[in-house]
Amino acid sequence: MTPENAADPPKRGRGRPRRGAAEDGPGTRDRILAQARSEFAARGFEKTSIRGIAKAAGVDPALVHHYFGTKERVFEAALEITFAPAMALPDIVVDGPVEDAGERMTRFFFGVWENRLSREPLLAVIRSAVSNETAAAIFRSIVTRNLLRRITPSLPQPDAEMRAELAVAQLVGTAMLRYIIRLEPVASAPPEELIRRLSPIVQYHLMDGPPSPPSPAPSPPGG
Incomplete structure (x- = not known):
C-alpha cells in the first residue's frame, strides 16, 4: 500500500454521516424535515432531491439518508406533518x-x-x-x-x-x-x-x- 493510499479516508456507507459532522446535533432531523417540506412545496416531488434538501438544511446529504433513508421516506414524513x-x-x-x-x-x-x-x-x-x-x-x-x-x-x-x-x-x-x-x-x-x-x-x-x-x-x- 502506498503512503498516498494509506492516507485516503475510509469510505462511508450510504446513509452514514461523517464521524463528528458538525451539522449533526439536537434538532437536526426537524431542521431537515422543515426544509424538505419547503423543497417539496416549491419544486414538487419529482424535482426535489436529497442533495437539494441537504443543501437547504445546511447538512451533509448523508445525514438526510441517515435520518430518513430514501427521498420517498422524506416525502412521507413531510406529508405526515402537512396532514x-x-x-x-x-x-x-x-x-x-x-x-x-x-x-x-x-x-x-x-x-x-x-x-x-x-x-x-x-x-x-x-x-x-x-x-x-x-x-x-x-x-x-x-x-x-x-x-x-x-x-x-x-x-x-x-x-x-x-x-x-x-x-x-x-x-x-x-x-x-x-x-x-x-x-x-x-x-x-x-x-x-x-x-x-x-x-x-x-x-x-x-x-x-x-x-x-x-x-x-x-x-x-x-x-
Whole structure:
C-alpha cells in the first residue's frame, strides 16, 4: 500500500454521516424535515432531491439518508406533518349526532383549507400527487391509514369504505376547483355557501341515506 493510499479516508456507507459532522446535533432531523417540506412545496416531488434538501438544511446529504433513508421516506414524513391539521377529521365525524356528521366534516374541511398556513402545504402535496405516481401512492397510503380506516368502522355497513372515499372525493374535488384550478364561481364563493350545498351530499355518502334539501342561506344583516 502506498503512503498516498494509506492516507485516503475510509469510505462511508450510504446513509452514514461523517464521524463528528458538525451539522449533526439536537434538532437536526426537524431542521431537515422543515426544509424538505419547503423543497417539496416549491419544486414538487419529482424535482426535489436529497442533495437539494441537504443543501437547504445546511447538512451533509448523508445525514438526510441517515435520518430518513430514501427521498420517498422524506416525502412521507413531510406529508405526515402537512396532514397534521386534518388528523382530527375522523373524530369530528364520529363524535356527535349522526344526523349532522356531513356538515361537521364539511365545515372542518373548509376550516383547514381556508386557513392559509395549512392550505399552502396541502396544495403542494396535491400538486405532487397528481403529477407523480410515487407521490400519489404515498398520498393514498396516508389518507387511507390516517383518515379512511379511522372513519369507516363507525359508518353504516356495508360498503362503508367506498362511501367514505366518495365523501372525501366530494370535498377534495371541490378544493381542487376552488384553490388550484380556481374555477369561478366556486373559487370566490363564500365558504358558508359551499358548506351549505356540500354538507347534504357528504351526509348522504357517510350515512347511506338520501340527502336533505339545503337550508336557505342566512339573510344578510338588515335584510
